[in-house]
Amino acid sequence: MQVHTVSFDDFSCTEYHIFGIHSALEDYQLAYLLNSFLSINFKRCKDDIDLKIKANEAYFPLYEYTNYQTDNSWFLVSNVYKTKIQGDNLGLFSESETRLFLLPEKKKVDYFLKLEGEFTQHRIDKINEVINEIPQVITSYNIDTNTLKSKEFLIF
Template sequence: MNKQLWQDTFSVDFQLLAISSPLADFQMAWHINEHAKFSLVRAKDHFIELKKGHFLNTSCFQHQTENISIKLLKNKLNESEGPQAFLIPEMKNIDYFLLIQDDTEELEILNVKSTLSKIKNVILVQILDANRLKSVVNLMT
């Protein structure tokens, strides 16, 4: 089943924020923890196959409770790790994605957006409709 056909047969079950910032991944996670009172910790890297034989390995920080899962994923590979590649290629101006799965519906996405916008060196925080992203599959694998 090709990627486009598979993508058309499901909808995502998470809310998505796009973040632009020059901060390093560990600094971004720390600031999010401080401002939003999350407990993001370094998790196993997010690993996907872009094309046959070409892989992307990007950092992942995760906060997990019984009913809430939050992931901070880096969109860009560092140039020292190889040619420039993106987790979501159609969003090249975005540095990070924050995925929020909340079964309790206690987290208000607008409040999280507002909180993250107050972090020094955060240039942009935008709520995205993940169903409209062509490469949304890359966030879930």
């Protein structure tokens, strides 16, 4: 009997690019601005990315846009999930805020933009340039996917 092993590469798109976006905007506000500036049409996915991190449930909002003419898919996902913890042993303050991260090694990144499909380097640079022109975006940059330890969380 032949055994087939499944690897991470079986589930991931071979051609994708990831941008890190720093912004204090809410996810829906950033999606709206990206739609406006890039002439795309992000829509909120029915299901968020659900993870259990350190005994806490975390839900990361996910937005998707598919261009059927070029066969490209775009995904916008928040890197931060904020949850409030209530307890009697917190002293003067009865609740505390905890932040959980989709990719813990990139804690300073607020959002990830994942582009799947074929993109020229010129197109990638142009997308990054346009994102950086949005006044509410602090910065945006391309992330080398080979440096990510938790990239399996970016499979959607």
